[in-house]
Amino acid sequence: MIRQITVWLQSISPEVLTKALRVSLTILIGLFVVRVLAVVTQRFIMRKSTAQRQMIARKIISYAGFFLVLMGVLSELGLKLTALLGAAGIVGIAVGFASQTSVSNIISGLFLISEKPFGVGDVIRIGTTTGIIQSIDLLSIKIRTFDNLFVRIPNEKILSSEVTNITRFPIRRMDIVFQVDYDQDLNKVHELLAEVARDNPWSLDEPVPAIIFSDFKESGIEVLLGLWFAKSDFMELKNSIMKDISSLFASEGVRFAHPNRLVKIVEGSAATS
Amino acid sequence: MQKTGIAVWDQVEIAQRQCAAWRFPFRSIWVERIESEWHALSLPETGKRSEARSMFIPRTQKPESSRWRHYLHRESGLVQPTPVLPDRPIVVRPDRALTLLPGQSTIFFLEIPVWFRLSTVGPRAARIFEEPLCVLTRTWFGDPVTGELCWGLAARLHHSIDSVETSAWIAVCPLMIENDSDTDLDFEKICLHVENLSVFRGTLRLWANSLNVIFKGPDQATQIEIVHTPPGFEQGLTMVGAARQPAAGWNIRKTFGMLKYFTDF
Numbered sequence: 001m002i003r004q005i006t007v008w009l010q011s012i013s014p015e016v017l018t019k020a021l022r023v024s025l026t027i028l029i030g031l032f033v034v035r036v037l038a039v040v041t042q043r044f045i046m047r048k049s050t051a052q053r054q055m056i057a058r059k060i061i062s063y064a065g066f067f068l069v070l071m072g073v074l075s076e077l078g079l080k081l082t083a084l085l086g087a088a089g090i091v092g093i094a095v096g097f098a099s100q101t102s103v104s105n106i107i108s109g110l111f112l113i114s115e116k117p118f119g120v121g122d123v124i125r126i127g128t129t130t131g132i133i134q135s136i137d138l139l140s141i142k143i144r145t146f147d148n149l150f151v152r153i154p155n156e157k158i159l160s161s162e163v164t165n166i167t168r169f170p171i172r173r174m175d176i177v178f179q180v181d182y183d184q185d186l187n188k189v190h191e192l193l194a195e196v197a198r199d200n201p202w203s204l205d206e207p208v209p210a211i212i213f214s215d216f217k218e219s220g221i222e223v224l225l226g227l228w229f230a231k232s233d234f235m236e237l238k239n240s241i242m243k244d245i246s247s248l249f250a251s252e253g254v255r256f257a258h259p260n261r262l263v264k265i266v267e268g269s270a271a272t273s
Numbered sequence: 274m275q276k277t278g279i280a281v282w283d284q285v286e287i288a289q290r291q292c293a294a295w296r297f298p299f300r301s302i303w304v305e306r307i308e309s310e311w312h313a314l315s316l317p318e319t320g321k322r323s324e325a326r327s328m329f330i331p332r333t334q335k336p337e338s339s340r341w342r343h344y345l346h347r348e349s350g351l352v353q354p355t356p357v358l359p360d361r362p363i364v365v366r367p368d369r370a371l372t373l374l375p376g377q378s379t380i381f382f383l384e385i386p387v388w389f390r391l392s393t394v395g396p397r398a399a400r401i402f403e404e405p406l407c408v409l410t411r412t413w414f415g416d417p418v419t420g421e422l423c424w425g426l427a428a429r430l431h432h433s434i435d436s437v438e439t440s441a442w443i444a445v446c447p448l449m450i451e452n453d454s455d456t457d458l459d460f461e462k463i464c465l466h467v468e469n470l471s472v473f474r475g476t477l478r479l480w481a482n483s484l485n486v487i488f489k490g491p492d493q494a495t496q497i498e499i500v501h502t503p504p505g506f507e508q509g510l511t512m513v514g515a516a517r518q519p520a521a522g523w524n525i526r527k528t529f530g531m532l533k534y535f536t537d538f
Binding site for chain 1: 364408410411412413414417418420421422425462
């Protein structure tokens with residue numbers, strides 16, 4: 001076996017060996033330089049930029065670098081690049097027709113990157129999916145949901161869907177809607193809700209909490225309590241405010257409305273006779 | 274150790290297996306040293322006690338709680354309690370409506386509750402923990418997009434230092450305001466970046482840096498000057514709590530809140 005390899009190596013001309021060595025060096029040095037450039041750009045030159053911009057810059061450098069290395073290798077192998085590029089154009093058109101969805105995703109990705117409706121680290125909601133953006137790529141965005149699932153959403157779908165960026169602004173309002181019985185004193189309900197909002201440590205006192213008696217419903221009067229909070233305090237406020245309302249209403253004798261039906265049986269009516 | 278008033282901020286030597294307590298009107302803090310661990314507990318108070326006190330207490334009398342926190346730090350038992358100002362800007366809501374007419378200036382003395390910081394003293398000095406001595410409300414200053422998260426403080430605007438009660442847990446901030454515009458200046462909310470201010474210790478009370486505020490008009494940011502020397506209302510002040518984020522002498526910021534932002538339906 002070793003003898004066969006030795007014979008095979010001896011049969012290769014020095015020109016071929018030199019070419020192979022040059023190709024190997026082009027690949028190794030080229031990829032190393034591309035890698036170093038990407039890392040230096042991300043960690044030093046764009047240190048103060050957002051994670052999203054760093055990621056885009058790294059990908060542009062990587063893709064462009066790989067392309068140049070590939071061109072260099074092909075040139076070393078003696079292929080005429082002009083003819084190759086011409087052929088690549090024809091092949092590209094054919095591939096483009098065959099992969100319209102991918103091209104659409106790429107163009108959508110470019111629009112998303114330029115429009116910047118969200119960035120890496122933002123929490124967004126698309127349809128029924130809510131999660132933290134992990135990366136924004138040319139074809140898709142990757143999301144990690146709060147139950148730790150990995151979701152890939154094609155850019156084309158994002159561009160044509162309603163996207164809610166939950167963490168875009170520093171404060172948000174949490175709306176809590178419930179119903180109280182019709183026989184409750186609404187002034188008292190208002191006072192109690194104001195007290196709950198005032199005493200809760202996560203609720204902002206400015207902007208002022210909204211307390212609105214919004215509708216007459218089938219079983220009771222609908223109340224909306226809108227509390228402003230810093231976006232990082234969502235869970236703390238959500239949990240504490242529900243407990244606060246429930247315990248204060250219980251201690252003050254305020255009753256939530258439950259669905260109920262009042263059935264009256266009229267003596268002598270057609271139904272009973 | 275049995276200290277009251279401003280002396281609660283003196284250095285204290287806590288021996289092994291000894292428990293020290295600092296009692297303030299709205300917050301009590303217990304600290305115990307066991308081997309290389311510092312055990313700390315912070316509990317809210319009712320506000321019935323008006324004076325600040327510090328003392329050693331028998332270990333049998335320390336509160337039982339699951340909220341004791343343990344800090345690992347090998348340093349001798351000498352600790353330094355330090356009053357520091359809150360970690361966010363404060364939005365002061367005056368207790369009464371006041372209007373400063375164009376071209377007029379005035380001085381107010383604002384009372385700002387301090388935070389309690391405990392640090393070890395020595396070559397490997399380190400901060401052990403920090404606690405607010407009075408819990409302030411959370412509030413927002415500015416519009417919902419570009420504003421900032423602040424602590425809210427309802428306060429009385431004192432025109433004279435004589436009307437400000439002496440307290441070991443409140444820093445007095447002299448605030449000189451000049452209305453250099455041609456419109457009335459209504460005090461509804463004042464946003465103070467207290468993280469830029471230091472705390473000074475006097476004989477009876479704590480002080481913060483004086484602030485000179487020049488109001489240029491409702492559409493313009495306000496010029497604020499932090500006077501870095503101790504306030505001149507008491508002699509012999511020493512700096513005890515350095516500013517969290519030291520700032521340059523002059524600053525331009527939005528300080529007065531008068532606009533109603535669209536945050537409702």
